[in-house]
Amino acid sequence: MSHIRKAFYSIEEILLREVISNASDALYKILYESLTDPSKLDTGKELYIKIIRDETNNTFTIIDTGIGMTRNDLLKFAGVFDELRRRCIRAFIENFHAGADISMIYPIGLGFYSCYLVADHVSVTSKHNDAEQYLWESSSGGWFTIKDDTTGILEELLSIRKKKIKEKYTDEVELNNQKPIWTRNPKDISTEEYAEVCKQLTNDSEDYLAVKHFSVEDQLAFRALLFIPKRASLHLFENRKTNNAIKLYVRRVFIMENCEALMPEYLHFIKGVIDSDDFPFNILHVRSQHNKMLQVIRIHEDPTNRVKISSFLRYHTSISGDEITSLKDYISRMKETQKDIYYITGESRQIVEQSAFVERVRKRGYEIIYMTEQIDEYCVQQLKEYDGKKFVSIQKEGFELSEDGTVVE
Secondary structure (H helix, E strand, C coil): CHHHHHHCHHHCCHHHHHHHHHHHHHHHHHHHHHHHCHHHHCCCCCCCEEEEEECCCCEEEEEECCCCCCHHHHHHHHHHHHHHHHHHHHHHHHHHHCCCCHHHCCCCCCHHHHHHHCCCEEEEEEECCCCCEEEEEEECCCCEEEEECCCCHHHHHHHHHHHHHHHCCCCCCCCCCCCCHHHCCHHHCCHHHHHHHHHHHHCCCCCEEEEEEEEECCCCCEEEEEEEECCCCCCHHHCCCCCCEEEEEECCEEEECCCHHHCCHHHCCCEEEEEECCCCCCCCCCHHHHHHHHHHHCCCCCHHHHHHHHCCCEEEECCCCCCCEEHHHHHHCCCCCCCEEEEEECCCHHHHHCCHHHHHHHHCCCCCEEECCHHHHHHHHHHCEECCEEEEECCCCCCCECCCCCECC
């Protein structure tokens, strides 16, 4: 077991995701049963999952008010658990001898067994409505015990947690009491609700510029809620160093922040959430499956998309006045002898209009594109050309025009 733990050391964060997913299933089960028998919720109508971290005793406690397990349930659970343990070890050994990358060995359905990636001892205290409270304990060595539990630990932990909540401010988001906004019908969501969620996701005090809320039912079903902020990030040109802000969820369970696999670098300024019921919870660790499934959502950073997106670019030019023009319209106005797209960069339209470079080219009867945003020069470097016409800066050293309007090399 210790060898497996070392192999999985880099993915210990899956522990909470897996256990919380199990707790969430327990909540859904008790809720489902209560639809036909409301008395199922008599012991507690509040459905929630809570996590307690005890640094003194070096423990994590995950509490849910789900359906609970009887003694027979725990015995069945132990049998399934033991089989899963054997399967994990067998998969590890087989892949190890086959020379596979150990960091990529992650059996599907690790589930509760992920607890042993970080713990030597695990205990489960469970109370079913139709049974007594039991304590199931096990170690990574494989043994387990089941016994009656008379400590009242569930009630004690709940009272301690409630006291802490009253005494201390927390940033907890109660997901169980409210349906995640991205799972709701966009028609039922107000602008104010979108604005509030955007501020939570982006930590931005300003409202968003645009929002896109949609779902896809195709080879892969997913829901997405995406925001475009009003202002560009101060780290706009450090996108290779700065992660995007797309949060990945699987069946409403949070998986990871800044999921780079979902967005190309040129869209790193977009913030939001993507949630899919089709992903496995271990999507990030099954590499081949990860690539295939996430790439269905991702817009690839390739020349085809680059050309498509460039059609949306708009600029002021030396003849457009207060209007902005597209590259397509610029080309439609080019002289027959003009081979390239002429542009100039600067801090503002007013500054570039006064440039001697502009005056010299304008006198020859050619239109110049004014690029006054920080991102413009970067775009040109990436595009290089549009519709077969090269971008040429009239500021570059040695720029000269021949009689027919072509650039003298």
